[in-house]
Amino acid sequence: MSHSAGAPLTAVPPQANAAASATKLVKTYGKGETTVHALRSVSVDFTAGEFTAIMGPSGSGKSTLMHCLAGLDTATSGEVRIGDIDLTGLNDKQMTKLRRDRIGFVFQAFNLVPTLTARENITLPLDIAGRKVDKQWMDMVVDRLGLGDRLGHRPSELSGGQVQRVACARALVGRPQIIFGDEPTGNLDSRSSGEVLSILRRSVDEFDQTVVIVTHDPRAASYADRVVFLADGQIVSDQRGLSGDDIFEYMKHLDEPAAQAGPAPHDAAPSGPEQAG
Ligand SMILES: Nc1ncnc2c1ncn2[C@@H]1O[C@H](COP(=O)(O)OP(=O)(O)OP(=O)(O)O)[C@@H](O)[C@H]1O
Ligand SMILES: [Mg+2]
Helix, strand or coil: CCCCCCCCCCEEECCCCCCEEEEEEEEECHHHCCCCCEEEEEEEEEEECCCEEEEECCCCCCCCCHHHHHHCCCCCEEEEECCEEEEHCCCHHHHHHHHHHHHHEEECCCCCCCCHHHHHHHHHHHHHHHCCHHHHHHHHHHHHHCCHHHHHCCHHCHHHHHHHHHHHHHHHHCCEEEEECCCCCCCHHHHHHHHHHHHHHHHHHCCCEEEEECCCCHHHHHCCCCEEEEEEEEEEEEEEEHHHHHHHHHHHHHCCHHHCCCCCCCCCCCCCCCCCC
């Protein structure tokens, strides 16, 4: 793998050239006894031209953070910037344009249009924006993701993994400045997963794009330059140069209740997510 393995573990200094950033981001659901603190004042910068993985237990706030960063959800308080643009100041139309022009998404729900073919779904964001498809790049992405013979099919005629790969191709094909992926390799076999990750890696190394993914898989996270760990709505670790083994060990430690400051607040959610490998 082409990432910088074996470097010492260092805290990440604040960055001036952030492709995206959150400042004191708070997201609270509900009121009174049922209040859920999904994000408790999260501040983080994602450096331009870098690949970051966000990890943490189920319910720790990873998807919430991503949705707020990508302008798909609004925070209770705090600030989000994409490049130098403060999202809080944008109206719906400006937000739609910003998302369309600068951001690629691969989310847990893939949001393909059921009536369009795989090919039409992949080029949809570019078609809407009136931008030209770079055919060579598209062919490479489609080929590497093994979608070449499925392009004429609708989502209902594809397997779950193929649908997921179409969603990845759609995010990649317009080469947006920043790509957000919420478990983009969640249901993929290891070969497809490796292809998706190496294309993401390549889009950072060769095209200077910025990639931020959520993943539960230490191997997937090891493609990243940096790993940010969330627990209970807060960043508990932010490190560079971690190997898959380092990440696996750290996640085990996060799952131990004693590892988190103070006693575990409750014993709900007994279903620890997969600890594969
Ligand atoms: N619409 C909502 N209403 C109320 N609570 C919510 C809502 N969406 C998320 N939450 C809660 O916010 C917390 C963070 O959820 P989030 O989806 O960000 O977790 P996650 O880290 O992505 O988890 P997973 O790994 O399971 O996807 C959870 O406790 C969740 O139950
Ligand atoms: Mg999630």
